[in-house]
Each structure stands twice: as structure tokens, then as C-alpha cells.
Amino acid sequence: MTTESRDIVVVGGGTAGCFAAATAAQEGLDVVILERKSEDDGGHIACGDAIKGKSTFPDVIDLDYLREESFTNENIQRAHFINPKGDNYDIPFQGEAGSVIDRKRYGEVLLEEADRAGAEIHYNTVVTDVTQNGRVTGVTAKREGSPVEYEAEVVIDAAGALSILQDKVDFEGTRYDTNVDYSQFCSAYREVIETDEPVEYDDAIVFKPTKELGYLWYFPRTDREINAGLGFQMNKPPMELVDVLKRDLEAQPEFENATVKDKLGAALPTRRPYDSAVAPGFMSVGDAAGHVNPTTGGGIPGAAKAGHWAAEVATDAITEGAFSESMLWEYNHRVQTDFGKRFAAMDLYNIFGSAHEVDELTEIITALPAEMLVDLMGTKGVTSLGVVEKIKTTIRAAIDTRGHWGTLREGYQVSQLAGDLQSVYDQYPSTPSEFENWQAKRDAVMDQLYEITGAEPKY
Numbered sequence: 001m002t003t004e005s006r007d008i009v010v011v012g013g014g015t016a017g018c019f020a021a022a023t024a025a026q027e028g029l030d031v032v033i034l035e036r037k038s039e040d041d042g043g044h045i046a047c048g049d050a051i052k053g054k055s056t057f058p059d060v061i062d063l064d065y066l067r068e069e070s071f072t073n074e075n076i077q078r079a080h081f082i083n084p085k086g087d088n089y090d091i092p093f094q095g096e097a098g099s100v101i102d103r104k105r106y107g108e109v110l111l112e113e114a115d116r117a118g119a120e121i122h123y124n125t126v127v128t129d130v131t132q133n134g135r136v137t138g139v140t141a142k143r144e145g146s147p148v149e150y151e152a153e154v155v156i157d158a159a160g161a162l163s164i165l166q167d168k169v170d171f172e173g174t175r176y177d178t179n180v181d182y183s184q185f186c187s188a189y190r191e192v193i194e195t196d197e198p199v200e201y202d203d204a205i206v207f208k209p210t211k212e213l214g215y216l217w218y219f220p221r222t223d224r225e226i227n228a229g230l231g232f233q234m235n236k237p238p239m240e241l242v243d244v245l246k247r248d249l250e251a252q253p254e255f256e257n258a259t260v261k262d263k264l265g266a267a268l269p270t271r272r273p274y275d276s277a278v279a280p281g282f283m284s285v286g287d288a289a290g291h292v293n294p295t296t297g298g299g300i301p302g303a304a305k306a307g308h309w310a311a312e313v314a315t316d317a318i319t320e321g322a323f324s325e326s327m328l329w330e331y332n333h334r335v336q337t338d339f340g341k342r343f344a345a346m347d348l349y350n351i352f353g354s355a356h357e358v359d360e361l362t363e364i365i366t367a368l369p370a371e372m373l374v375d376l377m378g379t380k381g382v383t384s385l386g387v388v389e390k391i392k393t394t395i396r397a398a399i400d401t402r403g404h405w406g407t408l409r410e411g412y413q414v415s416q417l418a419g420d421l422q423s424v425y426d427q428y429p430s431t432p433s434e435f436e437n438w439q440a441k442r443d444a445v446m447d448q449l450y451e452i453t454g455a456e457p458k459y
């Protein structure tokens, strides 16, 4: 077996892996990305292709180049919700417009940029195991079919949802989050479709509920190229994703005579970020650590930031020559006190949703004005209504939601708990020693949630 040695080995050349590798290479470290795909297939990943905009990304690659090459629609001004039981409604975006990207080209540019920063990329390299002696010291892989061992000071696990590395590392004695199971994942599938005529909603990302408590989306890459897809939570009975999407698209007039350019499916985590994603010599980033907004499935921004932060912290650890859990802990702190707290709070709504029938939730959503929904979810940035208007809409909503007041009340209680939870995450400990106390405080909020909603505990 050939043996190679690097400062950092990054497993996976997706968003998280490329940002990690570019960051570490710029710091002057010797980094290799191991990617199981071929170079031609690099960047081909199942995705809805919607992101908030360029500001989503750490400034360690040429973001203007990324934008020019892959942002095919930079004019997303609103989220449009199709309501099968009543009026459709819009939630306008505040600030920067959203974008839809050509995901393959985006992935290729990230790989190009990691390479330009000085990282090596080994394609056709499937990582099969880790090497460890109390800490992770590297990985073993098959490169072009031949066995290779890669030694490393730090291994960054950017291998995506259901990363194989986590089955291999011995986490005994560490605080790495192993409280993970399939029911905390979503299975999703998407097609890229070219229509004959331009669609009307090229300034909107469009959502539609499915009866399985998931959603179906149409995200316009351009006014004639649409990313259409759907997903279901794996704790629900499986849905025939391809058939459900096919039936839906056949019923939409704008997709008549459309051609399908690409099809792909994958799993994605719809859970709170891992409580800890570090172990000696080992860090997980992106989907591999649950860095996805669990209500929207948006994981690109979290993956980019996590990859960048992990590489910064790993670089410091390598400079100090120490790779313990404590040395890498700062990375957990950055994640949890940034997007981690928001994602953990959003997950409460998933848990609330899992305790109710889709029909009931749709009826409530139908009856509530969009502004109240936004308030309920604690989402920022929607223009506030005048007081009189607010009272009128509240009364109207109260009448329309008759029969569901108990559930609505629960919804408000969940939104309060979401606020409490964010405060707990603000106090995420800066060293591992306080971690168990912190977890106890967080779990106390979760216990209240399960009590209020009657939902099956998710963790």
C-alpha cells in the first residue's frame, strides 16, 4: 500500500470540503481533498440550487468569479407559497435578493478555487476507513482502485450526509455527537427541467406542501430552466419521490412539453447541528455534522462557513502541534453560537409539525395572514403592520382558525421555546469541561417542547 502524508486530509470535495481546503491551503498548509467522484463528475450534487446570495460565503475564494460563472438567477425577491386549501401567499425577501445557481458549475468552480489556493485534489479516491491510535491519524482509501493510506495531523470529514467516517472513528471518551439516526434525515429528489415558454415566477422560489409533511419546490435557475424537487422526512412512511414529482409536474401547465435535463436524489440531515463535531484529530463539517436548516433543507451556507471555520481552528492546532478535543473545540463554539442556534431553534417547528396532521397545519396556515406566520416563526425582516390592521387580522385569523386554537396556542408556545433555546445556544461553552452542564440546560428546553407538543422525542 502507498502511504502519503499531509497536514490536513479533507474527505469530500463538496461545498464544505472545498471551503475547508481553500482556507487551510491559503494558510500555507499541505492539504489534499479526497473525492470519490471523477474530475468530470466533480460538483454534480443533488440540490435545489437556491441560496441567499454571494454574502453567504466566506471571502476565501474569488466570489466574483463564482458569481459570474454559476449564479444564473440573481433576482429572487420572494418566497411564494402555493396553498392547496386557500389563497397563495408571498413572503418578500428583505435586503439582498436571493439567487438560484447552476449547481454543477458552482461545484466545479469551488474545486477550481480550492486547487488555485494550493490544495491538491485526488479524484476517484474512495475513503473506506480511518486510522487511529487514541486520535484519528489519517484515512485509508482506494485511489483509482489501488489502496492508499493518507496520514494527517487533522482529518476533516466533509463527506456529506451519512458520512462513512463516523461509523469508523472510535468516539469513546469524546463528546462527539453520536445521537444520530436515520429518522433525523430527509430523502430528497430533484429534476432540472427546461420549459418551452418562460415561467411567470422567475423572481420567486416556489413552495407547495405535500401530504407527507414535506414540500415540493420549483426554483427558477432562469425563466425557462426550473429546478423542481421534493423530499420527505424519514420518520414518515416513504413516498415514491419520482412518481409524486412526475404527477405534480404533469398537472402544471407550464411544464407541458418540458424536457428533463438532469435527475438526482440524495439524503440530507434535517436535525439540529451536532452538539459536538470534533474528536482528537477529527472534525466534521457541513452535512456530515447536520449543518442544514432543518425546515428549508438549505445547507450550502452552513457547509461553507463550517468548512472555513474548521480549517482555521485546525490550522491553529497544527501550529501548536496539539490535536486534542480541547484544541479543536473552538470550532464547535463558532458553529453553535452562529447558525447553530438558529437551526436548533428551527428544528423545534419540525418536531411540532411531526405531532400534527398535515391537513390541520395546512388549515391553520391557510387561515393565518403571512405576517402572522412570520411572527409565529420568529422570522425577521417583514414590514410591520399598523396596529389597527394587526388587530383586524388577528380577529379574522382567530375566527378562521376556530377548531384549531389548541394547536395554534402550541405554536405560540413553541415560538417562545425557540427563543429560549437560542439563548441557551448563546451560552455554548468555550471549553469541553462545561459541555455536560450546557447539554442539561438545552435538554430541559427540549423536555418542555415534548411535553407541550406530545411529539415523539427526536434525540
Ligand SMILES: Cc1cc2nc3c(=O)[nH]c(=O)nc-3n(C[C@H](O)[C@H](O)[C@H](O)COP(=O)(O)OP(=O)(O)OC[C@H]3O[C@@H](n4cnc5c(N)ncnc54)[C@H](O)[C@@H]3O)c2cc1C
Binding pocket: 011, 012, 013, 014, 015, 016, 017, 034, 035, 036, 037, 043, 045, 046, 047, 048, 049, 050, 051, 125, 126, 127, 128, 158, 159, 160, 161, 163, 164, 188, 189, 190, 229, 265, 266, 267, 268, 285, 286, 287, 288, 291, 292, 297, 298, 299, 300, 301, 303
Ligand atoms: C435534493 C436536495 C436539494 C437541496 N436543496 C438545497 C438548496 O436549494 N439550497 C441549499 O442551500 N441547500 C440545499 N440542499 C442541501 C445542500 O445540497 C447540502 O447541504 C450541501 O451540498 C452540503 O455540502 P457538503 O459539502 O457538506 O456535502 P456534499 O455536497 O454532499 O459533498 C460531499 C462530498 O463528499 C464526497 N464523498 C462522500 N463520501 C466519500 C468517501 N467515502 N470518499 C470520498 N469522497 C466522498 C461526495 O462524493 C461529495 O462530493 C439540498 C440537498 C438535497 C439532497
